[in-house]
Each structure stands twice: as structure tokens, then as C-alpha cells.
Amino acid sequence: MTSDRESTDNQTYTISDLAAEFDVSARTLRFYEEKRLLSPSRTKGNQRVYTRRDRARLKLILRGKRFGYSLDEIAEMIGMTDVDMDERQQLEKSLAYGEKKLAEIRARKEELDLLEQDLLGVRRKLVKRLEELQQS
Amino acid sequence: MTSDRESTDNQTYTISDLAAEFDVSARTLRFYEEKRLLSPSRTKGNQRVYTRRDRARLKLILRGKRFGYSLDEIAEMIGMTDVDMDERQQLEKSLAYGEKKLAEIRARKEELDLLEQDLLGVRRKLVKRLEELQQS
């Protein structure tokens, strides 16, 4: 398996474990930490230790990215934004942001269909042009 | 309406028409032209004239962007890539790229559902935390 410890389902990962699994660089993971998107704990020797929870969050971050969200947006969605407001405000802000994003996601589902239609249209034209070339 | 001419469905647009409609800057449209994603014709006085076709393409570009595709990727999808290969090769490359992207889009549809689930999970936790705060 990976570099685990006691197998009682408290699996942990090193930075390169996760980097390899999700095909990103270690630098990327450190960068996400700088931006407060992840906050792994550390070993006595100051090396990062990622839990299953960190891993799940990374998954979410990368998923968000694949849909064009900026890291700042993702930070707000998952409730990891500015520290200079009290927790209640913080939670409410994140909640509101999340609702907004959920609505966006539903809209995007429809847009994906449209994009698919667009591409199918492009394909038809390309195929047609190819057939014309065939005949000459 | 917009700055049209003969209403026989050969509608055209100025650069700021399109910029306003799609809420992008004129600079953005010029940039897309540099990158060969758009190629509007010109007036006698060298000003850009966008047709309905250009408008449709812009729509596609922006749609692609909203899903995290880079401009280079979009260029390949819609068949506007390098000029230094013959048309047949060009078409086939674009076609192949398009197929790939169509497959991706289908995968993304599934991913969107997962992202939605993720966010619903985040929401549950935020709500729970808020309720805990309420009680103290």
C-alpha cells in the first residue's frame, strides 16, 4: 500500500504520495497550503502529514479547478477564507457562497449539453469538409 | 437593435457590440483574434466587422473557457490551429481533438454530479457547525 501506519483506518499520506496519486507537483500542494486551501499537520521533524480528510479536500479542489474555478473561489466555497472575521460570519459567508455555486453548477450542467451540441456541430462541418476533399 | 445594416438576416456587429453583449473587453476580442480564434472581416476603414458566425464562435469560446479549457485547447477543438500543415491533416487533427474533448465532456457531466455532492457535503457540515454555535 502507501506509506501508512496502523491500519485502523487512520491512513496518512506524505506529500509525494498525494502528488503522485493526483498527478500534481509537491510544489502545488505547498502552494495550496500557502493559500490556506489545505492545512496538513506535521511530524516532529516538520514534514507534512496528510490525512484522509486532506485527501478528500484536495480532490474537491482539483475537481473545482477542472471546472474553471479559481483557487480563491474554491477557498470561499469550502469555507477557508479570511480569518479576520468571527466564525459565525465566516460560516455564513461560506454558506452563501456555496449556495451560489450550487446554483452555478446546475446551470453548468445545462451548459455542458450546449457545449456538447456545439462540438457536435463543429464535427459535422469538419466531416463534411473532409468528404469534399475526398471527392476532388 | 444593434448596429445592423440590411435586416435580411446578415446581421453584423462592431467590436463593442460583442464586448457589451458578452461582457468581455474589446481587448479580449482582439486578443482572441491574435490567437486566431476569431477572424472578423474589416470595413474599408480597417475596423472589425463581426458576423453572426463570429458571434456564435465567440459564444463557443467563452463556453469552453467557463469549463476550464485553455485558449489553445479551444483553438484545437474548433479547428483553428497551426497553419503549417495541409488542410487534410489539419482537419483530421481537429477532428481527433474534438472527439477527445467530447469524451471529456461526457466524463465531466458525471464529475459535475460529484462536485455537487461534495458541495452538498460541505454545506451539511457548515450548517451543523452553525447550529452548534447557536446552542452555546
Next chain:
DNA sequence: GTGTAACCTAACGTTAACGTCAACGTAAGG
């Protein structure tokens, strides 16, 4: 204990996708 592979921070470099001038040409109303 000693190598060496993996880790750390700090800091500067890079690329995509525009923003922002500057300096000038053009379209249309009065």
C-alpha cells in the same frame, strides 16, 4: 553512523490571459 532519497523554506522565474496606456485613424451628427 552514514549515505541518500525525500523533505523543508525562501526566493526568484515563467506563462497564460488579459489590462492599460500612448498615439493615432475613422464614423457620424450638427
Next chain:
DNA sequence: CCTTACGTTGACGTTAACGTTAGGTTACAC
């Protein structure tokens, strides 16, 4: 004809999201 809004091409500036050294530390196999 003149103004004023809109358009044009450079060319340099900016920001996000990392890449890439450099210079050192930690973990683990031997």
C-alpha cells in the same frame, strides 16, 4: 469642417498558478 465617440496597432504592465533553483534538514536502509 469640427467635434466626439469609437476604432486601430504597438508595447509594456499585471495577476494567478505554479516551476525552478539554492541551501539546508529529516527519515530510513544498510
